[in-house]
Amino acid sequence: MNVIVRLAGLVCLLAVTCFASGTAPEKPQPGEELFRADQVSGHYGGNLTIGGRAEPKTLNPVIATDAVSREITGRMMADLIEINRASQQTEPALAKSWKISPDGRTFTLQLRKGIRFSDGHAFDADDVVFSFAVYLDENVDSPQRDLLIIDGKPLTVTKVDQYTVRFQLPRPYAAAERLFDGLAMLPKHLLEKPYKEGKFVQSWSLSVSPTDVAGLGPFRLKQYVAGQRAVLERNPYYWKVDSKNERLPYLDEMTFLFVGSEDAQVMRFEAGETSIISRLSSENYNLLARERNRTHSQLVDMGPSLEYNFLVFNQNDLDGKKLDGIMTKQKWFRELKFRQAVSAAIDRDSIVRLVYGTRGAALWGNVGPGNKLWANNAIPHPQRSLEAARDLLKSAGFSWNQAGRLIDPSGTEVEFSIITSSSNAQRMKMATLLQDDLSRLGMQVHVVPLEFRALIDRVFQSFEYEAAIMGLGGGDADPNPEMNVWSSSGTSHLWHLHESEPATAWEREVDTLMQQQMVTLEYGKRKRLYDRVQELIAQQLPFIFLATPNVLAAADLRVGTFHPAILDPCTIWNAEELYIRTPVESAGVR
Amino acid sequence: MNRKPAILIVALAALHLTLLFAGFLAPYDPTAQDRDLPYAPPTRLHFKDASGLHLRPFVYALKPAPDGYIEDDSQRFPVRLMTRGAQYKLLGLVSLNWHLFGVDEPGKITLLGTDEFGRDELSRVLYGGQISVAAGILATLIALTAGAVFGIMAGYYGWIVDESLMGATELFLCLPWLYFLLGFRAFLPLHLSSVRTFLLLTGVIGLIGWARPARLVRGIVLSVRTRDHVLAAKGFGASDFYVMRRHILPEVMSVLLTQAALLVPRYIAAEVTLSFFGLGVNEPTASWGNMLSVLQQYNVLVSYGWLSAPALALVITSVIYGFLADALLSRLEFQST
Numbered sequence: 048m049n050v051i052v053r054l055a056g057l058v059c060l061l062a063v064t065c066f067a068s069g070t071a072p073e074k075p076q077p078g079e080e081l082f083r084a085d086q087v088s089g090h091y092g093g094n095l096t097i098g099g100r101a102e103p104k105t106l107n108p109v110i111a112t113d114a115v116s117r118e119i120t121g122r123m124m125a126d127l128i129e130i131n132r133a134s135q136q137t138e139p140a141l142a143k144s145w146k147i148s149p150d151g152r153t154f155t156l157q158l159r160k161g162i163r164f165s166d167g168h169a170f171d172a173d174d175v176v177f178s179f180a181v182y183l184d185e186n187v188d189s190p191q192r193d194l195l196i197i198d199g200k201p202l203t204v205t206k207v208d209q210y211t212v213r214f215q216l217p218r219p220y221a222a223a224e225r226l227f228d229g230l231a232m233l234p235k236h237l238l239e240k241p242y243k244e245g246k247f248v249q250s251w252s253l254s255v256s257p258t259d260v261a262g263l264g265p266f267r268l269k270q271y272v273a274g275q276r277a278v279l280e281r282n283p284y285y286w287k288v289d290s291k292n293e294r295l296p297y298l299d300e301m302t303f304l305f306v307g308s309e310d311a312q313v314m315r316f317e318a319g320e321t322s323i324i325s326r327l328s329s330e331n332y333n334l335l336a337r338e339r340n341r342t343h344s345q346l347v348d349m350g351p352s353l354e355y356n357f358l359v360f361n362q363n364d365l366d367g368k369k370l371d372g373i374m375t376k377q378k379w380f381r382e383l384k385f386r387q388a389v390s391a392a393i394d395r396d397s398i399v400r401l402v403y404g405t406r407g408a409a410l411w412g413n414v415g416p417g418n419k420l421w422a423n424n425a426i427p428h429p430q431r432s433l434e435a436a437r438d439l440l441k442s443a444g445f446s447w448n449q450a451g452r453l454i455d456p457s458g459t460e461v462e463f464s465i466i467t468s469s470s471n472a473q474r475m476k477m478a479t480l481l482q483d484d485l486s487r488l489g490m491q492v493h494v495v496p497l498e499f500r501a502l503i504d505r506v507f508q509s510f511e512y513e514a515a516i517m518g519l520g521g522g523d524a525d526p527n528p529e530m531n532v533w534s535s536s537g538t539s540h541l542w543h544l545h546e547s548e549p550a551t552a553w554e555r556e557v558d559t560l561m562q563q564q565m566v567t568l569e570y571g572k573r574k575r576l577y578d579r580v581q582e583l584i585a586q587q588l589p590f591i592f593l594a595t596p597n598v599l600a601a602a603d604l605r606v607g608t609f610h611p612a613i614l615d616p617c618t619i620w621n622a623e624e625l626y627i628r629t630p631v632e633s634a635g636v637r
Numbered sequence: 638m639n640r641k642p643a644i645l646i647v648a649l650a651a652l653h654l655t656l657l658f659a660g661f662l663a664p665y666d667p668t669a670q671d672r673d674l675p676y677a678p679p680t681r682l683h684f685k686d687a688s689g690l691h692l693r694p695f696v697y698a699l700k701p702a703p704d705g706y707i708e709d710d711s712q713r714f715p716v717r718l719m720t721r722g723a724q725y726k727l728l729g730l731v732s733l734n735w736h737l738f739g740v741d742e743p744g745k746i747t748l749l750g751t752d753e754f755g756r757d758e759l760s761r762v763l764y765g766g767q768i769s770v771a772a773g774i775l776a777t778l779i780a781l782t783a784g785a786v787f788g789i790m791a792g793y794y795g796w797i798v799d800e801s802l803m804g805a806t807e808l809f810l811c812l813p814w815l816y817f818l819l820g821f822r823a824f825l826p827l828h829l830s831s832v833r834t835f836l837l838l839t840g841v842i843g844l845i846g847w848a849r850p851a852r853l854v855r856g857i858v859l860s861v862r863t864r865d866h867v868l869a870a871k872g873f874g875a876s877d878f879y880v881m882r883r884h885i886l887p888e889v890m891s892v893l894l895t896q897a898a899l900l901v902p903r904y905i906a907a908e909v910t911l912s913f914f915g916l917g918v919n920e921p922t923a924s925w926g927n928m929l930s931v932l933q934q935y936n937v938l939v940s941y942g943w944l945s946a947p948a949l950a951l952v953i954t955s956v957i958y959g960f961l962a963d964a965l966l967s968r969l970e971f972q973s974t
Binding site: 310313314328330331333334337394397400401462463464469472476478479480482483493494495496 | 672675
């Protein structure tokens, strides 16, 4: 008898925990200004598991710099204005609308009324003002701070009324509304105390209790198991509803597993332990495609990404005593015809085929075909031509010796090394292809794989290298994030860092153009300015562009509304819309 | 008489001759890329087609298909013996372009498939074996020479020489050599030519390995130096060098030979390990280690099994040397009884 009672109690307890595991979404309340996603329909329930490459460093969105931390905090937080990853355009988020003054310097944002943080606390202009105070605080040192400082002056934020905030920019700034994407709004009621005590940087670390974290994103923290997983559960007060006026998100829970390398992620995915895998290499994509029927997966090829891989020659000002070997070679690297010859000799089609298994695109400029709004389609795509390359070298005074080796005007054999990251198999392959291509011009090229940190140190600090294969880009489609690469004082102006003033006439012109486009508000005019930048870069070849991979992703067939985009986070940017299909629905999809 | 040594010697000779004549046996240049044929599977030899049976085997060209390649059976390419192809230097001396077998262009015969750049895997295994096995043998020679010299000196002179040398061996024995080499490589200039990398690598592997043979040799010398004939030679006024060369070295020789047979495969594996981690011989030169490094990628491991061919070659080589060491050891035991 006693046993039966106990058993019954246990069953009841189990049932309660089961039902309680997913917090039920609140019915939309009158007075709540919700975002209505008209195209979206799905149904509630389910837990989605996602494999991640590493463990996050923090759950604090203000100081997160690594991709995994941003991916997880991004699901728990929301911004005032968001970039829709599918259309690459801005759309209202916590701000339901905004007005820009005619001089382009004042932004007035209307906040949604009646919406609440994931702990039920109301959200208003005070939270916005608090958040920006934190982002602009030097002591917090947020990576987003640089974006908010224009011409050395911070933007200012004022509360107009409970649901209106005004932003004042020091000068007109193109596409300023894009700045708001990635600036998560913080709960003042939870974070003001640690901020005032100077403990903001330590708050929301990985050991934080879930009840101390609240955000405006579709999910909230449920559990964090160090080294293993982060479990998020539905935010019952989320501010988006679907076409049936039901509150999003659909999923009860979302689990991030810390898996490790891409290969490990693929194995977990194949075993059915994870349901979504993003940033796949083409080899692994093809592997999954072959097993598509066994693993019941949907594979998406989004086309060319925004990343650009390139060969860069060291044109930095060097310390003559220590690096004289490299200095003598800089005579070649600074010769435009030499760089043009190298570019002409590269078989980019083979790179796309052999490195990316045709899932990629050849590049001749810094903006690839994936960036539909900004790519300059007038940039020529010359075919590979060894003859043209030889002619260019001849006209620059190079010649060939008896053994067929290329020699420079002073009679030195052309020999240099290309460094690349040993952990990036794709760039290693590119290096080997380039080595073979350039040997046809009589150049002796050595490929040196280096550990990633050693590579970065050589390229950014010691300048102890001759040429390197690297990759950049992939953030936003807008030209502004590219400022630090192309303006001569930029921190990623890799071929010639720390220029006190533009070293060449064309770099001076690029500086001017980049500055102009930043303060020009009209898209057409900005596009013309940026087109000219791309043209100059393609002519002057500070980087020799190689190729860009396609954005590839895979998901379990049961994941509904799976619409990956080429902007990060490419597979879960619409986490609130993802749902788990029933077996019947899944069968229909197949 | 046991016949095993005879078979062993044949196998050993076959292995080394194969590698020595790699240029002739390999149908292609090991660094020549065929960018239309990445990851091509091993070529199938056919004897039969629509027109019936053929005595001379033939192959078909490959054409790309959604999941790899399919054979294009519109044209047969008979396998020919003694064909002309890529230039190579036989034994590093004579420039030749004769190859044992091949097919007419545009056909291709890749009996072990191709790698990610469409390079012939068989040719690369053969040429890569030259590098890997030569590295093993050279490193063994260095280690044993150093080991013998220091071991004999330590054992013969004793006292302070013995103490300091054996102290040094202890230091070397407890050295985590893989980490040591990783660190060592970081100090080298960025681009060394393949030949230089190779020589340096062998030198370092050999120099690190002298400790163990030195201790073995010392042990033997300790017992030999008090034997009557050695003491007699010394009594008649023989120089130290004479005694070492005439009376001690012969006693040590059989131990050194056994050690050699044990160390060669170990050092081949050391080269393979280093190249596997990208610290050894660089692209495009083939070595078994850098060929195997593509298997670090999961998709290659599960999709292109033929790229593990160098591992098989390594196993075969190690087994042959293993049996050799065994045979030498039993001979040693036979002598001492």
